[in-house]
Amino acid sequence: MTWITWRRYRVRIISLGLYVVALIVFMVLTQHAFQNAAVVCSRLHVDINQGDYCNAASLAKSHGSLVETAIALLPFFIGLVLGTPLVANEFERKTNRLAWSQGVTRTRWLVRTWLTLAIPTVVVMSLFALIVQWWATHIVTSISSGGGLIEPAQMRISGVAPIALALLLLTLGMLIGIIVRRFFSPYATSVVAFFVVMGVMPTLVLSSLAAKIVVPTSPYGITKLPNALRSRPWFISSGYRRIPGFHVGTHARSVSAVIQYCSNTANWMKYNNIGKGYPACMLAHGLQVISIYQPASHYWILQWREAGLYVAATGVLLSLSIWSIRRWSA
Amino acid sequence: MTVALETVGLGRRYLINWGLRNCSLKVPEGSIAGLVGPNGAGKSTLIRLAAGMSKPSEGTVSVFGERVDPNSAAFLARVGYLDQLRPLYKHLRVEEMLAWGERLNTSWDMVSATRWLVDLEIPLDWKISLLSTGQQAQVALAVCMGKSSDLLLLDEPMASLDPLARQGVTQMLLDSVAEKGTTVLLSSHIVSELEPICDYLIILSKSRVQVSAPTEYLLANHHVLVGPHESQSFDPVNVISSKIAGRQATLLVQGDPGTLGPDWQVLSPDLQEIVLAYLAKPSAEQFVPSVEMSDLNQGELS
Numbered sequence: 001m002t003w004i005t006w007r008r009y010r011v012r013i014i015s016l017g018l019y020v021v022a023l024i025v026f027m028v029l030t031q032h033a034f035q036n037a038a039v040v041c042s043r044l045h046v047d048i049n050q051g052d053y054c055n056a057a058s059l060a061k062s063h064g065s066l067v068e069t070a071i072a073l074l075p076f077f078i079g080l081v082l083g084t085p086l087v088a089n090e091f092e093r094k095t096n097r098l099a100w101s102q103g104v105t106r107t108r109w110l111v112r113t114w115l116t117l118a119i120p121t122v123v124v125m126s127l128f129a130l131i132v133q134w135w136a137t138h139i140v141t142s143i144s145s146g147g148g149l150i151e152p153a154q155m156r157i158s159g160v161a162p163i164a165l166a167l168l169l170l171t172l173g174m175l176i177g178i179i180v181r182r183f184f185s186p187y188a189t190s191v192v193a194f195f196v197v198m199g200v201m202p203t204l205v206l207s208s209l210a211a212k213i214v215v216p217t218s219p220y221g222i223t224k225l226p227n228a229l230r231s232r233p234w235f236i237s238s239g240y241r242r243i244p245g246f247h248v249g250t251h252a253r254s255v256s257a258v259i260q261y262c263s264n265t266a267n268w269m270k271y272n273n274i275g276k277g278y279p280a281c282m283l284a285h286g287l288q289v290i291s292i293y294q295p296a297s298h299y300w301i302l303q304w305r306e307a308g309l310y311v312a313a314t315g316v317l318l319s320l321s322i323w324s325i326r327r328w329s330a
Numbered sequence: 331m332t333v334a335l336e337t338v339g340l341g342r343r344y345l346i347n348w349g350l351r352n353c354s355l356k357v358p359e360g361s362i363a364g365l366v367g368p369n370g371a372g373k374s375t376l377i378r379l380a381a382g383m384s385k386p387s388e389g390t391v392s393v394f395g396e397r398v399d400p401n402s403a404a405f406l407a408r409v410g411y412l413d414q415l416r417p418l419y420k421h422l423r424v425e426e427m428l429a430w431g432e433r434l435n436t437s438w439d440m441v442s443a444t445r446w447l448v449d450l451e452i453p454l455d456w457k458i459s460l461l462s463t464g465q466q467a468q469v470a471l472a473v474c475m476g477k478s479s480d481l482l483l484l485d486e487p488m489a490s491l492d493p494l495a496r497q498g499v500t501q502m503l504l505d506s507v508a509e510k511g512t513t514v515l516l517s518s519h520i521v522s523e524l525e526p527i528c529d530y531l532i533i534l535s536k537s538r539v540q541v542s543a544p545t546e547y548l549l550a551n552h553h554v555l556v557g558p559h560e561s562q563s564f565d566p567v568n569v570i571s572s573k574i575a576g577r578q579a580t581l582l583v584q585g586d587p588g589t590l591g592p593d594w595q596v597l598s599p600d601l602q603e604i605v606l607a608y609l610a611k612p613s614a615e616q617f618v619p620s621v622e623m624s625d626l627n628q629g630e631l632s
Binding site for chain 2 (some may be wrong): 003
């Protein structure tokens, strides 16, 4: 089965291999561009970490972000090119009837077929992750204008999570090929499902996988970062929190009413004497402006927890795939 | 004699239609059972259910006394299945396809499988996709036969084969039964192909079993009666077919014809006549002897 799967997929595997090689070439080229940009910008005494504009750096960054996107899409392509057709093609060509009438059980057949692609996926993605780690670190250290490796743009391509994501999408594609083929196009369904997984994780789940650090803003609008956030943290969002026990005044019965009130220039101007307008106004009405961060030190905790979630989901999806083919007719 | 394949009240529903219904039969071990019936009668459904490729909607199907379990390695080792679509990994060469079979089956007979294809002059180093439809069918059959199973379930194995290859397949099946005691259930539309090799016959019509009996018993219990139609009356239940030309009637009757007038002749029908008569009359009384197989093969047939 290992050999037959390899024979069936060798063109697809070689194509993905060429994609990986092309990514490595682009990473090397852009890394040089980053280094040059850093040198040029420093000669001009431009500190891009403070948000100053430097043409060379912005050009390198735009090229870099294209490569970042291409790297981020690698697990997606693995899922779509290898995972989705893994069993769907067998059903389409009815070769599952041939395979399922041989001397190996469906469970063994599926697991071995899956392993044939899952093992190379993990090995190649692991080796590739080392190169990406080197590249992403260089982007951050040379021309990053704020966040470090922990920012979502870097998190999604570096570390161990992309390896587990590739495994998850490979398995999800396989399951979709088994179940959905009866009703919809497995490829179209896979595209939607993969984008949902890749979209939901960094935006809704990732930041909550480790304790966040909440930093209140002073009445003067100054955010003093604690030591834990000195080293390129991931700024997640800003918001408000109620000051416990504060008596809510006549102007503000709800958070939205306070925000609306303090957003009015005429209103916040009244509070300039006790601080800086808006935050002082908010504070006077029992609401504190806060910023939420993940410190850079949480990078590997988040990476391992994200990878753990993907691996656990992979296990569930593989079990569902086995259950489905054991149950369903050929 | 033991039973290789047994179904009890077996049925399979596809959405609102039944592909097979209330199918109860026994195929004795070591026999070659022919399965005939018109298109849509349920032949492929029955074979797929017996091979574990499909799940029964009602009833049971057992192979060598054990319920069919497609997730059991023991079941898979004992049953060989040839799908009517002849699926093959067409990107492989013929010899690679056989090697694949060898890897997946512990009792693989590479010598027989290879010899079979070499005898038919099928190039082993060719890609399967380059072979003709008939040659691909032979490769599929070789993969099925190479498994050396105790029960072979062959869905129209003769389809798309030339007459010479059909003769070869027939001989191969007979050899396999003689050497290994293999039980074979094969479906076909062509009764003349089955007649020389089958010792058991199953006729399916409109998703139900019409006939399930050893061929010798079937032949011994059906008669062609020829005589003047107005001179004799018969129980219509026993008459499977009747043709009247002028004064003369030709009837195919089930069971003992009883005492006939002097103008009546009793002839022995061939299998094709019996099959065609049953297929033309789906409402005919079921001919499924209730006696045990041992009796069928000894007392009743002697």
